[in-house]
Amino acid sequence: MPILAGSDPAALDAAAEALARGELVALPTETVYGLGARADDDAAVAAIFAAKGRPSDHPLIVHVSDAAQAERFAAGLPPVARRLMEAFWPGPLTVIVPRREGIGTAAAGGQDTIGLRCPSHPVARALLARAQALGVAGVAAPSANRFGRVSPTRASHVADEFGAQLLVLDGGDCDVGIESAIVDCSRGRPVLLRPGVLTSAQIEAAAGEPLHAPDGSAPRASGTLEQHYAPHATVRLMPLAQLRTALDVLPADALRASKGSNKLAVYSRSLASVPRGLRLARMPADAQAAAQELFATLRDLDAEGVTLIWVEDPPDEPAWAGVRDRLRRAAAAGR
Template sequence: MSLPLSDEIDRAAHLLEQGRLVAFPTETVYGLGADAENPAAIARIYAAKGRPSNHPVIVHLAPEADLAYWVSAIPTAAQSLIDAFWPGPLTLILPRAAHIPAAVAGGQNSIGVRCPSHPVAQALLRAFKGGMGGIAAPSANKFGHVSPTLAQHVRDEFADGSVDLILDGGQSEVGIESSILDLSRLHTHGPVLLRPGRITALQLADVLGVAPAAPDAAAPRASGTLEAHYAPQTPVAMVASAALPQVLQQLAAAGRRVVLLHWSDSQHADALQLPSSPAGYAHGLYAGLRVLDAASADVILIEAPPHSADWQAVNDRLRRAAYDSTGILERLL
């Protein structure tokens, strides 16, 4: 995959400066970008995605950008994490600077910021407003759907023409969204992991000197934290490895068409196997769900991954993808 040329990057930056929408690759998933300081442009993101306006988006910054322009405080803990993990798949929730539009934060006093490592994302951020601007960019898909990890996924989602330009940077390396860590309430709650990702709770604890807490009822709203999210159109059911053969047999006896996403050995005909490592599985997860969703099956059966800490982010995405399908096996059988 050849990366976009500099003139295409410049065109994308110009479109953003005009208040238009540009989809671009990051190392996690593709983002749907707009000028983070333009409330009208941010509103176009929400309209294109069908996203609730109180659901905040993440602001992406170039490595050289002035973080202090975007936030009102940079705690020591934040700087330590930035030094350790930026550029990379870590979003920090910090107090929003007063002059930054509330629209980008879903009306909250906090704001999510990150510095992506993908070379196309970095080139775009450096071209946009001389590298000092911020690009608000949730995942480039309709709200609640499976996130895109290829430019074609974005084209499929927005065939309506609501996206002005799509930069193609190949398949996203990580394949699931960034870890989100709330540091906006350190004095009262300490660091709080709102969404797990490639950067694990253990890695964060190694830098912070304390394990991040689980989300609490008063935590800031953040991207991708609703109970139902990342969902294909086909119902999804998670099944433990030991129970798979019996469940597959029962569904076949009931005349149901089943597609299977698995990581261990399986003899099922309509199946897609992902790697048995957390990183490899995450890399192929969303593309795999999209392939299986296109099969028009009665259900996507997913072999439940291990429950160890290094699988936390994958299990988080699968749980949310299956949330609206609770009870589907009972109904099919």
């Protein structure tokens, strides 16, 4: 099926009807594109795991239209979860809460907790409303890519991953560009399991209490494996000084081999140039702009045939935590 315009009411109706039938649909959110299935149908959710090649015990995030729909899946919403939902929904924040028995078992990876998010993208919201009118309680939707690979931020990225058989709603480029922050609200104190574009200070201010680091009691959550978000090229993170030194001592035969093929790329905020024959991709100096284009840049470099990407370490600042997290996990695959 071709990519359909998310602004087309007929396309939205077709996507909602497909979800109601238990079929897969790719939808845009403000973070990344998701591969969606109705979360109240374990067989439909199983198709997500199969399509992505994702382990069935690695939980998915359920997308809901509002707090009322969230309560279909929650066995009570802890007060801190309600405060975060009021502050950031619709938006790029997922809360993990106790799961209501008998619903969302597959989406939760069999756990007694479940991750819930209310997206702000207008196409996602319109689709959720139409699907809800057809009896769909919520939409489980991990990133629409093969498991462990770079998340998609354009409809064309999804089509590249899954081909023409998947219904894809086109909502344009994703504004945020990296996945939501995830806060576990199920253990009596809020725990940040995955950073996003919201800073810890912003989340703590809304929560009214400090965030804690994960420990052995934290539930499994989406996008928290050590190796994740990886392009086909090997990613290596370096401080700027180390990156400059590496470029200075790069063997001449390596430079000759790279000419015309862009086998080595450099992704940097600080460098204005690299040795001739290498590919320089400029990382924005602004953290939100860097997040918005990060995955698209990695995908573009893969498409160019790059096999190695040297990346300048992002700043060790709160606003950059989400970008640092994604690059660290992308680089873990090459260690």
